[in-house]
Amino acid sequence: MTEDTDQISEKEKPVEKFLTPEKIILIVGVIGILVIFGIISLMKWSLVDQPFFGGIFNTAFWGTPLYVFFIPVALLMYFVAWAYWAHLRWDMMAPFHGLYVAMTSHSDVIFKTDLNLNFILKSEAGACLVFEKDRYNALVEHKYKFLTGISKKLKPVDQSTDFAKFLQGSWETKPVVNIGSVPSSILLDANGWTKDVSPERAAIAKECDIHNDLSPDDQIHSLAKAWKYMDEGKIPTPVNVKLYVDVPWVRIDNSYSSSRNPAAWGGFLRQLAETLAARAASGGLNMTWAGIIVFVACIGISALMFVMKILAHTPVK
Amino acid sequence: MSVATGPLTNIIVTNITQAPQVVVVTPVATATPIPTVAPVLNPVLDIAPFHSIQLFWLNTIPLWAILAFIIGAYWVWYNLGWWRKCGALAPCYGYKDALMASGSNVQQTIVFTKSRKWFIRLLTYHSEGILYFNDLLRTDMWHMGSSSAVGKLGGLPAAITKDSIDEVVDPVSDIALCKVCDDFIHGRFGDQQNMKRASQETKLLTFNRPDGSECDFITAAREGLIPDTIRDFDDYVKLRPILERIWPDGIKIPCYCFYDPYDSDKFMPKNRSPSLFGGLLLKKARDLAADNIPDLSFWDRNGVAMILVLGGLIILGASYLASR
Numbered sequence: 001m002t003e004d005t006d007q008i009s010e011k012e013k014p015v016e017k018f019l020t021p022e023k024i025i026l027i028v029g030v031i032g033i034l035v036i037f038g039i040i041s042l043m044k045w046s047l048v049d050q051p052f053f054g055g056i057f058n059t060a061f062w063g064t065p066l067y068v069f070f071i072p073v074a075l076l077m078y079f080v081a082w083a084y085w086a087h088l089r090w091d092m093m094a095p096f097h098g099l100y101v102a103m104t105s106h107s108d109v110i111f112k113t114d115l116n117l118n119f120i121l122k123s124e125a126g127a128c129l130v131f132e133k134d135r136y137n138a139l140v141e142h143k144y145k146f147l148t149g150i151s152k153k154l155k156p157v158d159q160s161t162d163f164a165k166f167l168q169g170s171w172e173t174k175p176v177v178n179i180g181s182v183p184s185s186i187l188l189d190a191n192g193w194t195k196d197v198s199p200e201r202a203a204i205a206k207e208c209d210i211h212n213d214l215s216p217d218d219q220i221h222s223l224a225k226a227w228k229y230m231d232e233g234k235i236p237t238p239v240n241v242k243l244y245v246d247v248p249w250v251r252i253d254n255s256y257s258s259s260r261n262p263a264a265w266g267g268f269l270r271q272l273a274e275t276l277a278a279r280a281a282s283g284g285l286n287m288t289w290a291g292i293i294v295f296v297a298c299i300g301i302s303a304l305m306f307v308m309k310i311l312a313h314t315p316v317k
Numbered sequence: 318m319s320v321a322t323g324p325l326t327n328i329i330v331t332n333i334t335q336a337p338q339v340v341v342v343t344p345v346a347t348a349t350p351i352p353t354v355a356p357v358l359n360p361v362l363d364i365a366p367f368h369s370i371q372l373f374w375l376n377t378i379p380l381w382a383i384l385a386f387i388i389g390a391y392w393v394w395y396n397l398g399w400w401r402k403c404g405a406l407a408p409c410y411g412y413k414d415a416l417m418a419s420g421s422n423v424q425q426t427i428v429f430t431k432s433r434k435w436f437i438r439l440l441t442y443h444s445e446g447i448l449y450f451n452d453l454l455r456t457d458m459w460h461m462g463s464s465s466a467v468g469k470l471g472g473l474p475a476a477i478t479k480d481s482i483d484e485v486v487d488p489v490s491d492i493a494l495c496k497v498c499d500d501f502i503h504g505r506f507g508d509q510q511n512m513k514r515a516s517q518e519t520k521l522l523t524f525n526r527p528d529g530s531e532c533d534f535i536t537a538a539r540e541g542l543i544p545d546t547i548r549d550f551d552d553y554v555k556l557r558p559i560l561e562r563i564w565p566d567g568i569k570i571p572c573y574c575f576y577d578p579y580d581s582d583k584f585m586p587k588n589r590s591p592s593l594f595g596g597l598l599l600k601k602a603r604d605l606a607a608d609n610i611p612d613l614s615f616w617d618r619n620g621v622a623m624i625l626v627l628g629g630l631i632i633l634g635a636s637y638l639a640s641r
Contacts, residue, residue, distance in 0.1 A: 048368075089403040094471075173575065174575070178434055179408050184435060188576055193573055244572060245569070251487065252490045252568070254462050255462060264445050265446055265598070267443075273610060277606040291621060301636075305640040
């Protein structure tokens with residue numbers, strides 16, 4: 001092991017332990033449930049000495065105890081809860097589900113954009129790694145497959161970035177903002193290196209593989225380091241890879257114009273003024289609405305008069 | 318007392334002569350007994366799993382109540398789980414608001430605050446301005462200079478704003494601005510050929526003096542009309558024609574780089590915060606409203622209401638007469 005890797009703290013080392021807290025909780029839980037059911041099964045079954053709650057819930061309704069009607073109520077409660085959370089709160093936020101994954105796995109997210117400002121949230125592994133993450137995650141497989149399966153179920157954490165950081169020894173990303181509780185970096189990927197299928201990244205990965213074999217003490221696993229080494233000429237730049245993009249002057253001028261003409265937002269100002277005037281006019285009791293209420297009340301009272309007249313009508317014999 | 322034996326039963330009957338007693342009979346109200354229906358206990362659901370445990374009332378709790386408690390407790394746990402899960406997405410709820418809102422003025426906005434937080438808000442876009450139109454107590458407003466500063470997030474148009482500047486932020490322009498300023502400050506003007514060309518072209522530039530007269534580059538540099546370096550936005554504006562001569566094809570930025578939205582603050586225009594911009598615009602709008610938008614007259618404000626009240630009274634009177 002080199003000096004560089006020795007400097008990495010134990011916390012950062014990707015060590016796969018068998019008895020993680022989640023596994024301990026699961027084992028204790030399973031044993032506890034088995035013990036409880038074992039005790040219950042050994043007990044002598046007998047009915048309650050007296051009906052629960054004075055027998056209110058045992059009262060028969062349509063020949064069925066009242067508590068049986070809790071079943072549809074419970075089903076309704078679960079359905080409403082599921083519909084509210086899953087549809088109104090979760091499904092609609094599909095582009096941001098990665099945030100929850102990042103929060104549970106205590107990792108960062110990368111807010112990525114291209115030159116046309118198509119933003120997307122990506123995992124650190126998806127936005128930073130030169131190689132496919134499966135290449136790293138294969139290292140955390142247990143001897144037995146079922147243990148790997150349980151481990152991934154209990155702790156679905158992508159450890160590829162941890163491995164890559166460990167192997168590279170230094171990392172370029174630095175979170176600059178927080179999205180909720182999740183630290184986030186913002187990345188410009190103008191040439192689509194981080195797309196799922198990227199010929200450029202594949203070409204860079206080949207060069208990095210060669211470099212890593214020749215210099216195991218100075219490995220490249222992040223695209224940022226790869227870019228830097230290609231720019232400095234430490235590794236060859238593949239033919240199909242361009243390291244720079246041009247930003248035309250007009251784009252900066254549009255964003256930061258040297259002078260602004262107030263006439264540009266004249267319409268905006270007028271709209272604002274009309275909104276303010278309308279709000280001032282509609283302050284307090286709105287007489288139009290009061291008139292509508294009186295009118296509707298009159299109609300209602302009139303209808304009531306006719307109803308009473310019809311009800312009180314006695315047919316002449 | 319006489320003792321006799323019954324003929325059939327051989328039971329000895331003792332006839333005891335008793336002294337006459339006075340019996341006081343108190344009239345007792347005898348109520349009709351209420352027919353009580355014993356609750357039916359289900360042989361399965363009403364068993365008491367904790368029958369032998371004489372602690373608290375555990376021996377009286379039936380199986381169905383325990384099941385109901387478990388189902389209820391799990392429902393609470395289920396909701397808490399979803400709450401935590403969806404809570405992680407809370408900074409992005411502006412996206413959902415924008416998704417559900419309709420209208421051409423709906424604008425999803427990504428906000429970078431000075432406290433280094435990132436979240437999404439639903440704001441209103443109107444005529445080069447982005448603001449909280451329905452909440453005029455919040456004066457923050459941003460000027461949208463060009464559509465190149467508006468991207469897409471989750472399929473919806475998304476603009477980026479910061480607390481420190483009243484312009485909609487274009488990250489690519491930010492990176493380019495920082496890059497060109499840094500390159501100029503550190504004298505990275507490219508190769509010799511480019512420097513020679515830029516030098517020749519720069520000498521052809523003319524600059525305006527404060528009195529309106531023109532001068533060439535060398536004179537302007539000698540008189541201090543153009544700064545030596547870029548310290549702020551004003552310096553950048555003064556040097557802008559020269560920068561374009563040095564890098565005529567635009568600014569080369571790394572195709573893969575991390576962006577710090579606060580890095581460019583040093584080169585941005587000063588004293589142009591969104592709250593100041595919004596405050597000034599609101600003040601102007603109030604003045605405009607006071608000067609140009611006339612107050613509604615009495616009939617404008619109350620005419621419709623009076624017609625409605627009159628109509629209602631007529632209907633009421635007619636109904637009364639008809640139903641009498």
